Amino acid sequence: MRHPTGQLAEYVAGTLPARDAAAVAAHLPRCPACRQEVAGWQHLADGVRARMAPAPAAVLAAVRRRLAAPNAAGSVAAPPVYRAVPGARPLARAAGLLAHQWRLVGWRVWAVSAVVLVAGMALAGWVSVPAQPVLAVVVPLVGALAVASACGGDALNDELIRATPTSVRTVLLARLTLVLAAVFVAALAGSLVLSLAGAGGPGRLLAAWLGPMVLLSAVSFAFSVIWRPAVGLSAALAVWALRALMAAGHADPAVAGAVEAMWRTSWPPLVTAGALVAGVLAIVPRLASMRTVQIRS
Numbered sequence: 001m002r003h004p005t006g007q008l009a010e011y012v013a014g015t016l017p018a019r020d021a022a023a024v025a026a027h028l029p030r031c032p033a034c035r036q037e038v039a040g041w042q043h044l045a046d047g048v049r050a051r052m053a054p055a056p057a058a059v060l061a062a063v064r065r066r067l068a069a070p071n072a073a074g075s076v077a078a079p080p081v082y083r084a085v086p087g088a089r090p091l092a093r094a095a096g097l098l099a100h101q102w103r104l105v106g107w108r109v110w111a112v113s114a115v116v117l118v119a120g121m122a123l124a125g126w127v128s129v130p131a132q133p134v135l136a137v138v139v140p141l142v143g144a145l146a147v148a149s150a151c152g153g154d155a156l157n158d159e160l161i162r163a164t165p166t167s168v169r170t171v172l173l174a175r176l177t178l179v180l181a182a183v184f185v186a187a188l189a190g191s192l193v194l195s196l197a198g199a200g201g202p203g204r205l206l207a208a209w210l211g212p213m214v215l216l217s218a219v220s221f222a223f224s225v226i227w228r229p230a231v232g233l234s235a236a237l238a239v240w241a242l243r244a245l246m247a248a249g250h251a252d253p254a255v256a257g258a259v260e261a262m263w264r265t266s267w268p269p270l271v272t273a274g275a276l277v278a279g280v281l282a283i284v285p286r287l288a289s290m291r292t293v294q295i296r297s
Contacts, residue, residue, distance in 0.1 A: 003034055012041040101178045109149040113183065117142045121190035131199035132208035139187045139209035144220035144236035146179045148229045151221050169281045176221055211265030216240060218273035222280045
Protein backbone atom coordinates (compact mmCIF):
# COMPACT_ATOMS: atom_id res chain seq x y z
CA MET A 1 0.00 0.00 0.00
CA ARG A 2 1.34 3.41 -0.97
CA HIS A 3 0.35 6.25 1.35
CA PRO A 4 -0.74 9.55 -0.26
CA THR A 5 1.36 11.58 2.19
CA GLY A 6 2.34 14.19 -0.38
CA GLN A 7 -1.30 15.00 -1.22
CA LEU A 8 -2.93 15.22 2.21
CA ALA A 9 -2.43 18.97 2.66
CA GLU A 10 -4.04 19.66 -0.74
CA TYR A 11 -6.84 17.25 0.14
CA VAL A 12 -7.63 19.20 3.32
CA ALA A 13 -7.38 22.52 1.47
CA GLY A 14 -9.78 21.29 -1.22
CA THR A 15 -7.33 21.96 -4.06
CA LEU A 16 -6.65 18.35 -4.99
CA PRO A 17 -8.02 17.22 -8.38
CA ALA A 18 -11.27 15.29 -8.12
CA ARG A 19 -9.75 11.95 -9.17
CA ASP A 20 -6.91 12.17 -6.65
CA ALA A 21 -9.26 13.42 -3.93
CA ALA A 22 -11.49 10.39 -4.47
CA ALA A 23 -8.47 8.09 -4.19
CA VAL A 24 -7.41 9.74 -0.93
CA ALA A 25 -10.95 9.55 0.44
CA ALA A 26 -11.06 5.84 -0.35
CA HIS A 27 -7.69 5.29 1.33
CA LEU A 28 -8.37 7.15 4.59
CA PRO A 29 -10.86 4.69 6.16
CA ARG A 30 -8.23 1.93 5.87
CA CYS A 31 -5.23 3.92 7.15
CA PRO A 32 -5.12 5.34 10.72
CA ALA A 33 -1.75 7.03 10.09
CA CYS A 34 -3.06 9.05 7.14
CA ARG A 35 -6.24 9.91 9.04
CA GLN A 36 -4.12 11.27 11.89
CA GLU A 37 -2.07 13.38 9.48
CA VAL A 38 -5.25 14.70 7.83
CA ALA A 39 -6.52 15.65 11.27
CA GLY A 40 -3.28 17.54 11.91
CA TRP A 41 -3.55 19.47 8.63
CA GLN A 42 -7.22 20.20 9.36
CA HIS A 43 -6.32 21.53 12.81
CA LEU A 44 -3.64 23.76 11.25
CA ALA A 45 -6.07 25.05 8.62
CA ASP A 46 -8.75 25.78 11.22
CA GLY A 47 -6.23 27.68 13.35
CA VAL A 48 -5.08 29.80 10.41
CA ARG A 49 -8.63 30.62 9.39
CA ALA A 50 -9.54 31.55 12.97
CA ARG A 51 -6.70 34.07 13.14
CA MET A 52 -7.30 35.62 9.73
CA ALA A 53 -9.51 38.68 9.77
CA PRO A 54 -11.81 39.00 6.76
CA ALA A 55 -10.81 41.67 4.29
CA PRO A 56 -13.03 44.79 4.38
CA ALA A 57 -15.55 44.96 1.57
CA ALA A 58 -14.20 48.35 0.51
CA VAL A 59 -10.71 46.90 -0.03
CA LEU A 60 -12.05 44.04 -2.15
CA ALA A 61 -14.12 46.46 -4.20
CA ALA A 62 -11.08 48.68 -4.80
CA VAL A 63 -8.97 45.71 -5.90
CA ARG A 64 -11.68 44.59 -8.36
CA ARG A 65 -11.95 48.11 -9.80
CA ARG A 66 -8.17 48.34 -10.21
CA LEU A 67 -7.99 44.99 -11.98
CA ALA A 68 -10.84 45.84 -14.29
CA ALA A 69 -9.77 49.42 -15.08
CA PRO A 70 -8.05 49.81 -18.51
CA ASN A 71 -4.91 51.91 -18.76
CA ALA A 72 -4.18 54.56 -21.36
CA ALA A 73 -3.34 51.96 -24.01
CA GLY A 74 -6.68 50.24 -23.56
CA SER A 75 -5.30 47.10 -21.91
CA VAL A 76 -5.65 45.85 -18.39
CA ALA A 77 -3.69 47.88 -15.88
CA ALA A 78 -0.28 46.47 -15.02
CA PRO A 79 0.12 45.14 -11.48
CA PRO A 80 2.05 47.39 -9.10
CA VAL A 81 5.75 46.81 -8.49
CA TYR A 82 6.47 45.93 -4.87
CA ARG A 83 9.63 46.86 -3.03
CA ALA A 84 10.21 43.42 -1.50
CA VAL A 85 10.57 41.57 -4.78
CA PRO A 86 12.01 38.04 -4.67
CA GLY A 87 15.76 38.14 -5.11
CA ALA A 88 16.25 41.50 -3.41
CA ARG A 89 19.09 41.53 -0.86
CA PRO A 90 20.28 38.03 -1.82
CA LEU A 91 22.93 37.82 0.91
CA ALA A 92 20.45 38.67 3.66
CA ARG A 93 17.94 36.23 2.21
CA ALA A 94 20.57 33.47 2.05
CA ALA A 95 21.62 34.12 5.64
CA GLY A 96 18.01 33.98 6.80
CA LEU A 97 17.41 30.75 4.90
CA LEU A 98 20.46 29.10 6.48
CA ALA A 99 19.39 30.28 9.93
CA HIS A 100 15.96 28.74 9.47
CA GLN A 101 17.50 25.48 8.26
CA TRP A 102 19.58 25.35 11.42
CA ARG A 103 16.40 25.32 13.49
CA LEU A 104 14.61 22.86 11.21
CA VAL A 105 17.32 20.20 11.31
CA GLY A 106 16.43 17.96 14.23
CA TRP A 107 18.61 18.09 17.33
CA ARG A 108 19.14 14.33 17.14
CA VAL A 109 21.09 14.82 13.89
CA TRP A 110 23.50 17.19 15.59
CA ALA A 111 23.72 15.09 18.77
CA VAL A 112 24.50 11.79 17.03
CA SER A 113 26.96 13.44 14.64
CA ALA A 114 28.74 15.15 17.52
CA VAL A 115 29.00 11.94 19.56
CA VAL A 116 30.41 9.93 16.64
CA LEU A 117 32.81 12.71 15.65
CA VAL A 118 34.14 13.25 19.19
CA ALA A 119 34.56 9.49 19.67
CA GLY A 120 36.45 9.24 16.37
CA MET A 121 38.72 12.15 17.22
CA ALA A 122 39.44 10.66 20.64
CA LEU A 123 40.26 7.33 19.02
CA ALA A 124 42.58 9.03 16.51
CA GLY A 125 44.49 10.66 19.36
CA TRP A 126 44.61 7.54 21.51
CA VAL A 127 45.57 4.68 19.17
CA SER A 128 49.16 4.09 18.20
CA VAL A 129 48.47 4.13 14.43
CA PRO A 130 48.69 7.45 12.49
CA ALA A 131 45.70 9.72 12.93
CA GLN A 132 45.12 10.26 9.19
CA PRO A 133 43.65 6.79 8.43
CA VAL A 134 41.34 7.03 11.43
CA LEU A 135 40.06 10.46 10.38
CA ALA A 136 39.63 9.24 6.79
CA VAL A 137 37.26 6.59 8.15
CA VAL A 138 35.35 8.53 10.81
CA VAL A 139 34.73 12.01 9.36
CA PRO A 140 33.27 10.87 5.98
CA LEU A 141 30.88 8.56 7.84
CA VAL A 142 29.72 11.42 10.08
CA GLY A 143 29.12 13.63 7.04
CA ALA A 144 27.10 10.93 5.27
CA LEU A 145 25.03 10.26 8.40
CA ALA A 146 24.22 13.94 8.95
CA VAL A 147 23.36 14.55 5.28
CA ALA A 148 21.09 11.51 5.03
CA SER A 149 19.25 12.50 8.22
CA ALA A 150 18.81 16.16 7.30
CA CYS A 151 18.41 16.18 3.51
CA GLY A 152 16.29 13.11 2.82
CA GLY A 153 12.81 13.23 1.31
CA ASP A 154 11.20 12.17 4.59
CA ALA A 155 12.82 15.10 6.40
CA LEU A 156 11.52 17.78 4.03
CA ASN A 157 7.91 18.98 4.15
CA ASP A 158 7.02 19.01 0.45
CA GLU A 159 3.65 20.67 1.08
CA LEU A 160 5.21 23.58 2.97
CA ILE A 161 8.01 23.98 0.41
CA ARG A 162 5.50 24.20 -2.44
CA ALA A 163 3.58 26.85 -0.53
CA THR A 164 6.55 29.22 -0.31
CA PRO A 165 8.36 31.24 -3.00
CA THR A 166 11.62 29.44 -2.14
CA SER A 167 12.24 26.58 -4.56
CA VAL A 168 12.91 23.06 -3.37
CA ARG A 169 16.34 23.28 -5.03
CA THR A 170 17.25 26.26 -2.88
CA VAL A 171 16.01 24.59 0.29
CA LEU A 172 17.95 21.41 -0.42
CA LEU A 173 21.11 23.32 -1.29
CA ALA A 174 20.80 25.39 1.89
CA ARG A 175 20.26 22.26 3.99
CA LEU A 176 23.27 20.52 2.41
CA THR A 177 25.46 23.62 2.83
CA LEU A 178 24.53 23.99 6.48
CA VAL A 179 25.11 20.34 7.40
CA LEU A 180 28.42 20.01 5.57
CA ALA A 181 29.65 23.35 6.94
CA ALA A 182 28.85 22.26 10.50
CA VAL A 183 30.62 18.90 10.07
CA PHE A 184 33.57 20.61 8.37
CA VAL A 185 34.03 23.17 11.16
CA ALA A 186 33.77 20.52 13.87
CA ALA A 187 36.17 18.16 12.11
CA LEU A 188 38.58 21.00 11.40
CA ALA A 189 38.59 21.99 15.06
CA GLY A 190 39.26 18.39 16.06
CA SER A 191 42.06 18.12 13.52
CA LEU A 192 43.71 21.25 14.89
CA VAL A 193 43.52 19.83 18.42
CA LEU A 194 45.10 16.58 17.23
CA SER A 195 47.79 18.52 15.40
CA LEU A 196 48.66 20.45 18.56
CA ALA A 197 48.85 17.11 20.37
CA GLY A 198 51.48 15.93 17.89
CA ALA A 199 49.32 13.71 15.65
CA GLY A 200 50.58 15.37 12.46
CA GLY A 201 50.47 18.58 10.48
CA PRO A 202 47.05 20.25 10.17
CA GLY A 203 47.21 20.21 6.38
CA ARG A 204 47.83 16.46 6.25
CA LEU A 205 45.05 15.76 8.74
CA LEU A 206 42.64 17.94 6.77
CA ALA A 207 43.54 16.27 3.47
CA ALA A 208 42.96 12.84 5.00
CA TRP A 209 39.20 13.38 5.43
CA LEU A 210 38.03 16.37 3.36
CA GLY A 211 37.79 14.71 -0.07
CA PRO A 212 36.25 11.46 1.25
CA MET A 213 33.75 13.42 3.35
CA VAL A 214 32.59 15.44 0.34
CA LEU A 215 32.27 12.35 -1.87
CA LEU A 216 30.46 10.18 0.69
CA SER A 217 28.14 13.05 1.63
CA ALA A 218 27.26 13.56 -2.05
CA VAL A 219 26.40 9.86 -2.42
CA SER A 220 24.27 10.02 0.72
CA PHE A 221 22.58 13.22 -0.49
CA ALA A 222 21.76 11.83 -3.94
CA PHE A 223 20.15 8.61 -2.74
CA SER A 224 18.40 10.28 0.20
CA VAL A 225 16.71 12.89 -1.99
CA ILE A 226 15.80 10.55 -4.85
CA TRP A 227 14.56 7.75 -2.58
CA ARG A 228 14.71 8.10 1.20
CA PRO A 229 17.26 8.69 4.01
CA ALA A 230 17.63 4.97 4.77
CA VAL A 231 18.63 4.28 1.15
CA GLY A 232 21.06 7.21 1.16
CA LEU A 233 22.76 6.06 4.33
CA SER A 234 22.89 2.46 3.05
CA ALA A 235 24.53 3.57 -0.21
CA ALA A 236 27.09 5.64 1.69
CA LEU A 237 27.82 2.73 4.03
CA ALA A 238 28.28 0.44 1.01
CA VAL A 239 30.87 2.80 -0.49
CA TRP A 240 32.51 3.19 2.92
CA ALA A 241 32.68 -0.60 3.45
CA LEU A 242 34.02 -1.12 -0.08
CA ARG A 243 36.87 1.26 0.61
CA ALA A 244 37.62 -0.51 3.90
CA LEU A 245 37.83 -3.85 2.09
CA MET A 246 40.06 -2.37 -0.59
CA ALA A 247 42.36 -0.85 2.02
CA ALA A 248 42.60 -4.21 3.78
CA GLY A 249 43.88 -5.83 0.58
CA HIS A 250 40.79 -7.94 -0.15
CA ALA A 251 40.59 -7.01 -3.83
CA ASP A 252 42.49 -6.80 -7.07
CA PRO A 253 45.30 -4.21 -6.79
CA ALA A 254 44.02 -2.30 -9.82
CA VAL A 255 40.50 -2.03 -8.35
CA ALA A 256 41.90 -1.15 -4.94
CA GLY A 257 44.05 1.58 -6.50
CA ALA A 258 41.06 3.11 -8.30
CA VAL A 259 38.97 3.10 -5.12
CA GLU A 260 41.82 4.57 -3.09
CA ALA A 261 42.27 7.33 -5.68
CA MET A 262 38.66 8.39 -5.09
CA TRP A 263 39.26 8.42 -1.33
CA ARG A 264 41.61 11.36 -1.40
CA THR A 265 41.37 15.13 -1.37
CA SER A 266 41.94 15.60 -5.10
CA TRP A 267 39.95 16.68 -8.13
CA PRO A 268 38.36 13.27 -9.10
CA PRO A 269 36.30 12.82 -5.89
CA LEU A 270 35.47 16.54 -5.70
CA VAL A 271 34.31 16.66 -9.33
CA THR A 272 32.31 13.45 -8.88
CA ALA A 273 30.64 14.84 -5.76
CA GLY A 274 29.80 18.11 -7.52
CA ALA A 275 28.30 16.25 -10.47
CA LEU A 276 26.15 14.11 -8.17
CA VAL A 277 24.77 17.12 -6.29
CA ALA A 278 24.18 19.13 -9.48
CA GLY A 279 22.40 16.20 -11.12
CA VAL A 280 20.09 15.71 -8.16
CA LEU A 281 19.26 19.41 -7.94
CA ALA A 282 18.49 19.41 -11.68
CA ILE A 283 15.87 16.65 -11.41
CA VAL A 284 14.36 17.55 -8.02
CA PRO A 285 11.44 19.63 -9.42
CA ARG A 286 10.52 16.79 -11.78
CA LEU A 287 10.66 14.29 -8.93
CA ALA A 288 8.37 16.50 -6.84
CA SER A 289 5.81 16.77 -9.65
CA MET A 290 5.86 12.99 -10.18
CA ARG A 291 4.95 12.26 -6.55
CA THR A 292 1.25 11.72 -7.14
CA VAL A 293 -1.17 9.52 -5.28
CA GLN A 294 -0.61 5.84 -6.04
CA ILE A 295 -2.59 3.50 -3.85
CA ARG A 296 -2.27 -0.22 -4.19
CA SER A 297 -4.12 -2.47 -1.83
